[in-house]
Amino acid sequence: xxxxxxxxxxxxxxxxxxxxxxxxxxxxxxxxxxxxxxxxxxxxxxxxxxxxxxxxxxxxxxxxxxxxxxxxxxxxxxxxxxxxxxxxxxxxxxxxxxxxxxxxxxxxxxxxxxxxxxxxxxxxxxxxxxxxxxxxxxxxxxxxxxxxxxxxxxxxxxxxxxxxxxxxxxxxxxxxxxxxxxxxxxxxxxxxxxxxxxxxxxxxxxxxxxxxxxxxxxxxxxxxxxxxxxxxxxxxxxxxxxxxxxxxxxxxxxxxxxxxxxxxxxxxxxxxxxxxxxxxxxxxxxxxxxxxxxxxxxxxxxxxxxxxxxxxxxxxxxxxxxxxxxxxxxxxxxxxxxxxxxxxxxxxxxxxxxxxxxxxxxxxxxxxxxxxxxxxxxxxxxxxxxxxxxxxxxxxxxxxxxxxxxxxxxxxxxxxxxxxxxxxxxxxxxxxxxxxxxxxxxxxxxxxxxxxxxxxxxxxxxxxxxx
Numbered sequence: 001x002x003x004x005x006x007x008x009x010x011x012x013x014x015x016x017x018x019x020x021x022x023x024x025x026x027x028x029x030x031x032x033x034x035x036x037x038x039x040x041x042x043x044x045x046x047x048x049x050x051x052x053x054x055x056x057x058x059x060x061x062x063x064x065x066x067x068x069x070x071x072x073x074x075x076x077x078x079x080x081x082x083x084x085x086x087x088x089x090x091x092x093x094x095x096x097x098x099x100x101x102x103x104x105x106x107x108x109x110x111x112x113x114x115x116x117x118x119x120x121x122x123x124x125x126x127x128x129x130x131x132x133x134x135x136x137x138x139x140x141x142x143x144x145x146x147x148x149x150x151x152x153x154x155x156x157x158x159x160x161x162x163x164x165x166x167x168x169x170x171x172x173x174x175x176x177x178x179x180x181x182x183x184x185x186x187x188x189x190x191x192x193x194x195x196x197x198x199x200x201x202x203x204x205x206x207x208x209x210x211x212x213x214x215x216x217x218x219x220x221x222x223x224x225x226x227x228x229x230x231x232x233x234x235x236x237x238x239x240x241x242x243x244x245x246x247x248x249x250x251x252x253x254x255x256x257x258x259x260x261x262x263x264x265x266x267x268x269x270x271x272x273x274x275x276x277x278x279x280x281x282x283x284x285x286x287x288x289x290x291x292x293x294x295x296x297x298x299x300x301x302x303x304x305x306x307x308x309x310x311x312x313x314x315x316x317x318x319x320x321x322x323x324x325x326x327x328x329x330x331x332x333x334x335x336x337x338x339x340x341x342x343x344x345x346x347x348x349x350x351x352x353x354x355x356x357x358x359x360x361x362x363x364x365x366x367x368x369x370x371x372x373x374x375x376x377x378x379x380x381x382x383x384x385x386x387x388x389x390x391x392x393x394x395x396x397x398x399x400x401x402x403x404x405x406x407x408x409x410x411x412x413x414x415x416x417x418x419x420x421x422x423x424x425x426x427x428x429x430x431x432x433x434x435x436x437x438x439x440x441x442x443x444x445x446x447x448x449x450x451x452x453x454x455x456x457x458x459x460x461x462x463x464x465x466x467x
Contacts, residue, residue: 003255003256004226004255004256005251005255005256005257005258005259006221006225006226006227006228006247006251006256006257006258007043007044007226007227007228007258008041008042008043008227008228008230008244008247008248008258008260009042009043009044009045009046009081009203009227009228009229009230010037010040010042010044010045010046010230010231010232010244011046011229011230011231011235011240011241012037012045012231012232012235012272013025013030013045013046013047013048013052013071014046014047014048014049014050014052014081014082014083015046015050015083015205015229015231015240015241016231016232016235016236016240016241017235018050018051018052019207019238019239019240019241019289020235020238020239020240020279020285020289020290021235021275021279021284021285022055022284023050023051023052023054023055024055024059024060024279024284025275026060026062027056027060027062027066027067027070027071029275030047030067030071031070031074032271033268033271033272034071034074034075035074036264036267036268036271037075037078037268038074038075038076038077038078039077039264040078040260040261040264040265040268041258041259041260041261042078042260043079043227044078044079044080044081044113044114044227045071045075045078045079045080045081046081046082046083046116046229047068047071047080047081047082048064048067048068048071048080048081048082048083048107048112049082049083049084049090049115049116050082050083050090052064052067053090053431053434053435054090054434054435054438057431057435057438057439057442058435058438058442061442061445063431063442063446064431065106065110065425065427065431068080068107068110068111068112069110069111071111072110072111079113079114079140080111080112080113080114081112081113081114081115081116081142082107082112082114082115082116083116083118084104084107084115084116084117084118084130085118085119085120085343085344086117086118086119086120086126086127086130087100087119087126087127087129087130087404087405088119088120088126088344089103089130089433089434090434091433091434091435092343092344092347093377094126094377094378094404094405094408095405095408095411095433096405096408096409096410096411096412097129097405097408097410098410098411098412099411099412099415099430099433100129100130100133100405101129101132101133102133102412102430103133103430103433104130104133104134104137104139105133105136105137106426106427106430107134107139108134108137108138108139109137110427112139113139113140114139114140114141114142114172115130115134115139115140115141115142116142116144116174116176116203117130117131117134117141117142117143117144118143118144118145118146118174118176118342119146119379120146120339120340120342120343120344120345120346120378121339121340121345121378121379121380121381121382122145122146122161122340122382123378123379123380124143124161124164124165124168125379125380125403126378126379126403126404126405127143127165127168128168129405131143131168131169131170132169135169135171140171140172141169141170141171141172142170142171142172142173142174142203143165143168143170143172143173143174144173144174144175144176144203144205145158145161145162145165145173145174145175145176146176146178146340146342147175147176147177147178147181147182147340148179148181148300148338148339148340148341149181149297149300150333150334150338150382151338152338152382152383153338153382155189155190155193157382158190158193158194159193159194159197162194162197162198163197163198165198166197166198166199166200170200171200171201172200172201172202172203172226173194173198173200173201173202173203174202174203174204174205175190175191175194175202175203175204175205175225176205176342177204177205177206177207177216178205178207178340178341178342179207179209179296179300179301179341179342180206180207180208180209180210180212180213180239180296181210181296181297181300182204182206182213182216182220183210183212183216183297184212184215184216184218184219185219187204187216187217187219187220187223188219188220188222188223189223191204191219191220191223191224191225192223192224195223195224195225201226201227202224202225202226203225203226203227203228203229204216204217204220204225204227204228204229205228205229205241206229206241206242207239207240207241208236208237208238208239208240208241208242208292209238209239209292209293209296210292210293210294210296210297211292211293211294213241213242214242214243214246214247214250217230217242217247218250221251221256222256228242228247229241230242230243230244230247231243231244232244232245232265232268232269232272233245233246233269233272234269234272234273234275234276235272235275235276237290238289238290238291239289240289244260244265245260245262245265245266245269248260248262248265249262295326299326299327299329299330300329300330300333300341301326301329301341301346301350305341305346305347305350309322309325309326309350309353309354310322312350312351312354313325313354313358316354316358318357318358321357321358324357325350325353325354325357328353328356328357329341329349329350329353331353332349332352332353332356333349334386335385335386335389336348336349336352336370336373336374336381336385336386336389337381337382337383337384337385338381338382338383339373339381339382344369344378345373345378347369348367348369348370348373351367351369351370352366352367352370355367363389363392363393366393370393371393371394371397374389374390374393374394374399375394375397375398375399375400376399376400376401376404377400377404378404379403379404411433412429412433415429415432415433416429418432418436419432419439422439422440422443422444422447424446428443
C-alpha cells in the first residue's frame with residue numbers, strides 16, 4: 001500500500017468548541033487567528049454546520065451566514081468544511097428536496113468547500129439529494145458512515161454500504177465515530193477493509209471520550225486512511241478530538257508526515273489557550289468534559305447525550321437513577337432496531353430510556369419522536385424494531401417504507417411567504433426553515449439593531465442573549 005502524508009482537518013471552529021464549550025465561540029473570537037491558521041497547512045478547517053448554526057442564532061445573536069462569509073474572506077488558502085445531517089440538514093426532522101438542494105447550494109456559494117453528509121440511521125437514501133446539490137454547486141461531497149457497535153454492524157455491513165456510497169457518486173467516504181467507540185485495532189481492520197473496497201479517499205473522525213482516539217488514529221493512518229480530524233490542543237481531548245500538535249509530532253519524519261509547522265501550531269495554541277482559560281473561569285468549560293470515560297464503549301453514549309441525560313433526570317428529581325438509565329439505553333436501542341446514537345436518534349433513544357426508568361414500566365409513556373422513529377419517518381434502521389415494542393408504541397399506525405422525503409411536497413415557496421416580512425438576504429429563508437421561532441426572534445433583534453431600537457436582554461428572547 002502506498003504511504004502518503006496524512007491530511008489534517010482542524011476542528012477548533014466546529015466540533016471542538018461544540019464538544020467542550022457548548023458551541024459558544026463567537027465569530028469575534030475566531031477572526032484574529034484566521035491568518036495564522038490559514039498558513040498552518042491544514043487540509044481543511046471544519047467551521048460550520050452541526051450545532052454552530054442554531055447556537056449562533058439562539059445564544060450569540062449572530063447570523064451564521066455572515067460568519068461563514070467572514071471566515072471565507074479570511075481563509076484564502078485553506079478549504080472550509082461543514083457537517084450536515086443529510087435530509088435533516090441542521091434541524092431535527094426531514095426537509096423536502098427543494099429545501100435541501102437550496103441549502104447545500106447556498107452553503108457552497110457562501111464559501112464552503114467540503115460538505116460532510118451523514119444520516120443518523122446510515123440510510124443512504126437520505127444522503128443523495130444533499131450530495132448531488134453540493135456537487136452541482138462545485139463543492140466536494142464527503143458522505144459519512146456513522147460508526148457504531150452491534151450485532152448487525154459487521155465488517156461486511158461496512159464494506160457493502162461503503163460500496164453503495166461510492167456507486168452513488170460520493171467524492172470521499174467519511175467514517176464518523178461521534179462517541180469515541182472506534183478502538184485502535186478495530187480501526188486498522190475497518191480502514192484496511194474500506195480501502196480495499198472503495199477507490200475514493202477515506203476520512204476518519206473520532207472523539208477522545210474513551211481515551212483511545214490518538215492510538216485509533218495511528219492505526220487508521222497506518223492502514224491507509226487519507227485524513228483525520230484533530231483539534232488544536234487547548235480545545236482537544238475529553239469529548240473533543242485528539243490534539244493537532246500531538247498527531248503532527250507522531251507522524252513527523254515518517255512517510256505520513258503532514259508537514260505542519262510546530263512553531264506556528266504553538267502560536268495558534270497560545271491564542272486558543274486564552275479562550276479556554278476564559279471558558280474555565282466562567283464555568284462554560286466543565287472538568288466533566290475533559291476526563292476519560294471508558295464506559296463509553298459499554299453504553300455507546302456520546303458526551304453531549306450524557307449531559308442531556310443528567311439534565312432530564314435532575315428536572316425529574318431522579319438524579320440517583322443515572323446508572324439505571326445508562327443500562328436501559330442499550331435495551332431501548334435494540335428494541336428500536338439498533339440505530340447509531342447520533343442526533344437525532346441519540347436524543348430519541350436517551351429520552352425514552354429516561355421515561356422507562358422514571359415511570360417504572362417500560363414504554364408506559366412514550367414520546368412522539370419514538371413513534372416517528374418506529375414508523376419510519378427518519379428512514380430504515382439496520383434491524384427491524386422489536387415487534388411487541390413497536391405494537392405497544394404505535395399500535396396499527398401505518399409505517400413508511402419509501403424514502404421519507406418522497407412524501408414531502410416542496411416547502412420552499414411556503415417558507416418564502418412566511419419569511420418575506422424579515423428577508424434581507426437570500427439565505428434568510430433557509431435560516432427560517434431550520435429554526436422558525438429562533439430565526440424570527442433573531443430577525444427582530446437584527447432589525448432593532450439596524451433601526452437603533454433599544455432591545456434590552458430582559459425584554460427579548462427570554463433573556464438568552466448574549467452569552
